[in-house]
Amino acid sequence: MAVTRYGAVFAVREYRPMFVAHVISMLGTMVAEVALSVLVYRSTGSPFLTAATFAVGFVPYALGGTLLASIADRYPTRTVLVWCNLVSAALIATMAVPGLPVVALLGLRFASATVAPIFGAARAASIPEIVPGPAAVLARSLIRVVTQSAQLVGFAVGGLLLVVVSPRFALAGEAAGFVLSALLLRLGTRWRPARGGTGGSMLGDSVRGLRAVFGAPRIRALLALWWVPPVFAVAPEALAAPYAHGIGRGSVGLGLLMTAVPAGAVCGELGAGLLSARLRSRLVLPLATGSLLPLTVFVVHPGLLVAVLALFAAGLCSAYLVGLDQWFLAAVPEPLAGQAMAVNSGGLMLGQAIGMAAAGAAAEYVAPHRVVVIAALLGLGATAATVHRVRRSATAPADRTLAGAPTC
Structure with missing residues (x-):
């Protein structure tokens, strides 16, 4: 191709x-x-x-x-x-x-x-x-x-x-x-x-x-794959300030921690754009499943360099969104395209807000690096379950909106 x-x-x-x-x-x-x-x-x-x-x-x-x-x-x-x-x-x-x-x-x-x-x-x-x-x-x-x-x-x-x-x-x-x-x-x-x-x-x-939108199993599953990983992935961003203070890095450390994920996401998306559509499609589920794995390094309470590299690696996994976009465009009927996109962005932003609030509340009682690890482990489990739903939805016979959609 x-x-x-x-x-x-x-x-x-x-x-x-x-x-x-x-x-x-x-x-x-x-x-x-x-x-x-x-x-x-x-x-x-x-x-x-x-x-x-x-x-x-x-x-x-x-x-x-x-x-x-x-x-x-x-x-x-x-x-x-x-x-x-x-x-x-x-x-x-x-x-x-x-x-x-x-x-x-x-x-x-x-x-x-x-x-x-x-x-x-x-x-x-x-x-x-x-x-x-x-x-x-x-x-x-x-x-x-x-x-x-x-x-x-x-x-x-x-x-x-x-x-x-x-x-x-x-x-x-x-x-x-x-x-x-x-x-x-x-x-x-x-x-x-x-x-x-x-x-x-x-x-x-x-x-x-x-x-x-929500009545189509395929669209529901793909929306879940858009929304679930970011809910847990925002924990390091929400806790960047206390984490930077805890490792003695102040404002410079905060800036690096806040920009590491976006920098990785930019590199990941641009890199995915150089691949074929078929290869991007094949990478969606593996990258989505492992997107929170780099955050587990926070279990050792890493210094600034290791923490930034881990966050950058998590951002790189955003490359799965390019292939996921292919599936989403194929699954959504044209008359619903605008509304489906609005639902997608609304759920994404709301999920991140909930994730940030939950991480902040947890950090009142648990050390920030442990909150990041807990979020990563919970997110890995939730994403694995979501990936399973996406695989099942690819062959769901009741969903007639999926004609021509790529399979997983």
Whole structure:
């Protein structure tokens, strides 16, 4: 089977403005999160409220991925993408208004985070239309690579930028970035009709779509494989600060621990993109099963170098997502594509939030390195059970949405 290269993705004219728009919005989002947290801390002096500016960005994904998910399918994709960017620009520009109380800032942050999964779902569902064939998987992989890379670059850029400009100026700049992204998508992509929607209420369409998504055994199993490993894999990130303090490495150690997994994920996804579709498919279950195995090294309470290498190795295993994406695209019927993507991103973010909260709560009573090991062992068991479900779903005769889907 021929190997599809990343060059084939960028050769598609419509994909280039979509990719650039994503780079602009993701870097801006990271900078805006830093700016908003600084603004809240300067206003209140409260570490809890400062942390809440980050945490409040997780929960809305459950709302956007369920009750509002049908928006991605019931309206033309370009219209959804442009309006999501413009709404985000308006919300973030409002955050920059002087004198807003903290509760208003957090409310605006919640609202902007609710828009994000709708935008992401519409974009993800549109990529196979813009980049047809096997290259669609690599096109989606590049979007994830940008997202991971933004975590590496965006927070650092945000910190440096706030040395020379005020948080409100940085927020205003991010609002302008969303407007620029909207223009790129409006002028660089062509109009396509809506994929689905019954003409009924948005809530009714969302509920019907959710029933269809979760009613298909194959889709349920693949969603579980997207969601289960990250629930346990976020424990080191959640506990990076106390772990770095415990080994005497302070801020430098914290930075290295926080960036090791995203760096490994970027390398893993880019490497998987160089493989054939068949080989990527064969690697899904082995890599997913072993993705938490490197974290068991924390049983020896390793120093900084070993800990960073273990986290980097765990990130490399994210290469399984490229092959999993192939299966997911094959399993989801086109009229449900946007909603399925919204459900996927919503469940992923909510699962990570639960995993972080659980790891933090456990660390109140158990040493951080032991919490990481416990999470890894529980995750290995849960992932093995999920892999078994995926194998069974590949041949489930009752699931008629799977015609042509690759087998495990």
